[in-house]
């Protein structure tokens with residue numbers, strides 16, 4: 607098999623969810639030769655998740671993406687161990703199924719902090735190293751709800767945060783293209799993970815499928831494959847782009 611990420615050090619935030627997109631991405635990247643760092647809230651959980659992916663070329667590190675010092679400490683630990691960072695997948699995210707009038711200031715901050723502050727702080731922590739290396743790739747996990755508004759599991763504040771990520775990605779892509787750093791985003795649709803798993807009734811599923819041209823829900827591997835494309839040299843001339851990984855949901 608072609609090793610698309612051989613010798614690359616890749617950090618994946620929020621990668622410790624047992625069935626999540628981050629873990630599937632870590633597995634796929636590792637298969638492609640990468641050294642994979644899982645950066646999630648809890649140190650032990652991150653280390654266990656990394657060990658589950660593989661015994662070698664993996665590392666688990668505690669990282670609260672809403673806390674700049676925590677992001678910097680995580681990236682410092684990676685630099686001390688591996689001396690470089692080639693790929694950042696900004697994957698950490700939380701949802702709250704609230705309607706507009708239900709959103710409290712705390713709800714707003716919780717959701718936007720993880721998506722937007724998290725993306726900014728982690729990017730700020732890796733960009734100087736990538737610039738020194740004259741190369742790198744950052745991929746951001748937005749959502750189809752950024753394009754369509756709403757969604758089953760995310761409220762309007764989730765849509766706003768995920769839409770904000772697309773703007774932030776484009777602005778950073780303009781700024782860092784000169785260093786051969788590519789910054790792109792994905793907009794997953796309804797992906798069966800811990801965020802969604804077990805919460806869909808058959809009736810909800812039937813209704814959702816009428817809005818998905820590919821007529822199935824996504825799985826974590828569908829998103830991981832998109833990350834692989836945007837993290838690797840396969841997308842060498844792509845930056846500031848949005849890859850729709852949602853079975854066509856974005857067209858509705």
Ligand code: NDP
Pocket residue numbers: 619620621622623624625626627628645646647669670671672697698699700701720747748749750793794795796797798799800801802
């Ligand atoms: P998971 O819940 O499996 O993964 C999210 C991970 O992020 C969890 O391990 C969570 O930890 C972690 N996390 C939460 N807050 C922080 C933080 N402050 N710092 C670091 N890590 C944190 O969900 P998914 O795999 O489904 O989601 C991954 C991404 O994909 C998210 O950004 C989500 O918004 C996005 N997405 C998902 C879709 C879906 O249908 N599943 C659709 C579109 C986008 P803990 O469990 O301890 O809270």
